[in-house]
């Protein structure tokens with residue numbers, strides 16, 4: 558497909574698909590290019606999306622694709638975008654398979670990446686009994702004994718948040734603790750046990766954590782784990798094209814998803830720190846409508 562399209566959407570998660578739905582209904586030609594590595598792919602259930610609470614991430618995508626297929630101007634492509642050149646009105650998108658697409662506007666809905674923590678046994682439980690967000694998975698582990706793998710400010714923040722779901726949790730800093738005096742005394746006051754020995758391994762059965770073994774010989778029984786992942790931008794493409802990003806890799810956008818580069822938008826986890834499916838979908842929809850408005854105004858002004 559080598560003819561110009563209205564919008565090239567990079568990333569087909571909730572943000573990209575929601576934008577595609579808005580644009581398809583607005584009769585715009587759209588290509589959604591997605592390499593199929595959504596952030597929540599490890600989870601069995603996705604929670605908190607009104608009308609879809611508890612759905613599997615793959616069913617969510619299936620329903621979305623099915624509904625969007627009613628709009629013939631939207632096309633989905635399974636591929637990885639490797640480079641983007643050009644400018645507002647004429648971007649050239651090149652994929653790993655060597656296909657090129659010309660588009661008038663661009664939307665980066667590339668999400669964020671969770672970089673795996675180097676903890677033995679964590680991969681076996683991630684998404685089954687080890688999670689990153691209490692709002693997504695706290696309910697299922699309410700009132701259960703949990704281990705928090707985090708340190709410093711992240712551990713202090715996570716401990717406070719998690720206290721809304723259970724009061725039985727232990728912090729494993731997995732190495733020397735990085736708390737301030739104030740954080741240390743706060744945790745002591747709330748009787749939160751803190752272990753700072755490195756983690757030897759996480760023992761589990763069929764993905765369900767049994768205990769966290771420390772190198773000092775301690776072993777902490779628990780039913781679940783929350784941990785603070787290291788995050789990285791889902792793709793370097795926005796930055797390569799000149800979009801301003803924060804130190805954490807979040808694309809800087811205005812309230813309509815517009816980046817600092819004309820004709821380029823971003824939505825979802827890529828452009829916010831509120832990591833939720835419903836937020837990503839909402840931001841994708843806003844960006845889709847904004848792109849449509851821009852295209853309509855450009856066409857209107859050309860005619861006058």
Ligand SMILES: Cc1cc2nc3c(=O)[nH]c(=O)nc-3n(C[C@H](O)[C@H](O)[C@H](O)COP(=O)(O)OP(=O)(O)OC[C@H]3O[C@@H](n4cnc5c(N)ncnc54)[C@H](O)[C@@H]3O)c2cc1C
Pocket residue numbers: 567568569570571572573590591592593594595596597599600602603604605606636637638639666667668669671684688689690692693694791792794824825826827831832833834835837
């Ligand atoms: C373990 C875990 C559990 C979670 N559980 C929940 C939950 O229960 N409820 C909830 O609301 N949220 C949950 N989340 C958060 C949720 O996954 C994200 O908020 C949501 O996926 C963001 O949607 P998105 O469209 O912005 O990005 P994503 O869903 O990550 O989609 C981005 C897509 O872009 C693609 N992409 C990136 N770069 C390129 C490229 N160069 N070319 C082509 N494609 C590319 C990726 O492969 C991916 O498919 C969870 C997150 C994690 C890590």
